[in-house]
Amino acid sequence: MRVSGINNKIVFTAGKVDLYSDFDGTYCPATHSSLHNPNANSFMPEYCNKISKFFQNTQEDIHFNITTGRTLGEYESISWLLKMRDFKLPFPETVITKDGSDRFVKLRNDNDFYIRNQFPFDYNVPQKEKEADIKKLTNWDGDKIHSELKRLTDKYYIKFIEADSENSVSDYGKRSLFSKWKLNPDEWKRLPLDNGKIQEHKTPIAEYVLGSRNDGKLKFNLIFPPDYGFCPERNWIYDNFINDLKKYMDSQKIQYHIAWEPADENNHYRKSCSITPKIEDGPLTKLYDTKKSLKQAIKNNDIVIAAGDGSNDFEMLNPLEYLDEDFIKTCEQNSLYKDFYRKDMKERLKDLHKVYSGENSQYINGLRKELNKNGYLKKIEDLPIYGIVMKNKNTKLQLLIDAFSHINKIVVADFACLDDGIKKVIKIHAEKNKIFKNSMSENLKTLIFGAKKKSAKNFQYFKTLTLVILAGLLGYTGYRFLENKKGIKSGNSTNIKLSKV
Numbered sequence: 001m002r003v004s005g006i007n008n009k010i011v012f013t014a015g016k017v018d019l020y021s022d023f024d025g026t027y028c029p030a031t032h033s034s035l036h037n038p039n040a041n042s043f044m045p046e047y048c049n050k051i052s053k054f055f056q057n058t059q060e061d062i063h064f065n066i067t068t069g070r071t072l073g074e075y076e077s078i079s080w081l082l083k084m085r086d087f088k089l090p091f092p093e094t095v096i097t098k099d100g101s102d103r104f105v106k107l108r109n110d111n112d113f114y115i116r117n118q119f120p121f122d123y124n125v126p127q128k129e130k131e132a133d134i135k136k137l138t139n140w141d142g143d144k145i146h147s148e149l150k151r152l153t154d155k156y157y158i159k160f161i162e163a164d165s166e167n168s169v170s171d172y173g174k175r176s177l178f179s180k181w182k183l184n185p186d187e188w189k190r191l192p193l194d195n196g197k198i199q200e201h202k203t204p205i206a207e208y209v210l211g212s213r214n215d216g217k218l219k220f221n222l223i224f225p226p227d228y229g230f231c232p233e234r235n236w237i238y239d240n241f242i243n244d245l246k247k248y249m250d251s252q253k254i255q256y257h258i259a260w261e262p263a264d265e266n267n268h269y270r271k272s273c274s275i276t277p278k279i280e281d282g283p284l285t286k287l288y289d290t291k292k293s294l295k296q297a298i299k300n301n302d303i304v305i306a307a308g309d310g311s312n313d314f315e316m317l318n319p320l321e322y323l324d325e326d327f328i329k330t331c332e333q334n335s336l337y338k339d340f341y342r343k344d345m346k347e348r349l350k351d352l353h354k355v356y357s358g359e360n361s362q363y364i365n366g367l368r369k370e371l372n373k374n375g376y377l378k379k380i381e382d383l384p385i386y387g388i389v390m391k392n393k394n395t396k397l398q399l400l401i402d403a404f405s406h407i408n409k410i411v412v413a414d415f416a417c418l419d420d421g422i423k424k425v426i427k428i429h430a431e432k433n434k435i436f437k438n439s440m441s442e443n444l445k446t447l448i449f450g451a452k453k454k455s456a457k458n459f460q461y462f463k464t465l466t467l468v469i470l471a472g473l474l475g476y477t478g479y480r481f482l483e484n485k486k487g488i489k490s491g492n493s494t495n496i497k498l499s500k501v
Helices: 044-057 072-084 110-114 128-138 142-155 169-175 232-251 287-300 311-317 325-333 338-342 345-357 362-373 376-382 398-407 418-432 434-439 442-449 456-500
Strands: 017-021 062-067 094-096 103-105 159-163 209-213 220-223 256-261 272-279 303-308 385-390 410-413
Touching: 017 287, 017 418, 044 418, 062 287, 072 110, 072 169, 128 272, 128 287, 142 159, 142 220, 142 232, 287 303, 287 311, 287 385, 303 311, 303 418, 311 385, 325 338, 338 345, 345 362, 345 398, 362 376, 376 398, 385 398, 385 418, 398 410, 410 418, 418 434, 418 442
Parallel strands: 017 062, 017 303, 062 094, 159 209, 303 385, 385 410
Antiparallel strands: 094 103, 209 220, 220 272, 256 272
């Protein structure tokens, strides 16, 4: 696969594909837990070989990006685990971490990792272009915010602990925030409990600490002690800490988004918050990169493919997220069905499913007619972005499948068959977009459509042409032979006459 420099933009020409794939369950079909079992995943060598050949054959045509819910440290951990099992899964050109956070460009090739043990990405070298773009939009500066976090923990004498993951030590070892000398996963058990529920108490018991997961420069995830919310003294300190952080970001005119996750057994009864740049009135997500890529694809007559299998892929896979906001507003203003545009996303998708599947009711018939007339349906179908959903009995992406599989904007791929899904999408787009098809490289055309077969007509033409040429050559050769023979006879006769003289 082609590798760009850290600060370089990936350059496209017409007929190319920009692929954004989730990692777990999509690109990597083996589960993290199963990789610890040497008897599991017997299919992986064949899959790795197949997907490796696929990307080798498309290295000039498909630009492969991983967009994952993992931190870079977590992604690196599972990469070493795959290597340990001798599963040589090819690395992408870029990795986008923690649901839309930092983007890292590949610095080394696959052999540097699988042969020389050098991981291809570096946490300290994120792509500067994305940082700069988000700073222009939101005034977000990750380095300065991190420095302010450190200053505030010093101000309140809070022990500040950073690590790559909040998940189990068994999976991540020293990279886990809950490994030895970091956060104690069982500390909540020391607090006053009633039927397993933490009770309010005056005297602080839990360690005076703040955990920070290494989400990168574009996101921060802060993890609080289990007594935050149950001890007035600790509440006062951590509330002031958060308020000071907000005041700092307000003073710097940073547009930010904070989301809180409540304490429960899954997070060791520790409340946490995620702080990200505010993008379109919400948090920074996987959608940011695919949306930006689509704008470039439209200019260059390329296509974007997003692939995923989980709820954190929903936005990225949803074609409605890519419609122009001004166009939607115009449709709503002139609509007889304004409620359609004001419904939450799930209800809107249900209506579209009914529209595409041909449901015959007064509301759906009227809505279908309007969406055809105002160009809403055509806009969706013309967008050069497609989604691949991995087949799963309990998929959380069924709404997208129901709504858009009718028009091939969402394609379902079988387990460990991401490459087949990609080929299917490219073929679908090429067959309805002749400019894209004509711009595809011959190599990609062969991969998608197979080698061209000579038609009977062309074969007969070339056969006839060949016979004509052969006949001409034979005729010319015969003519030269006779001429040479005449010349020889003429020469012999002259010699005889001269000898007589």
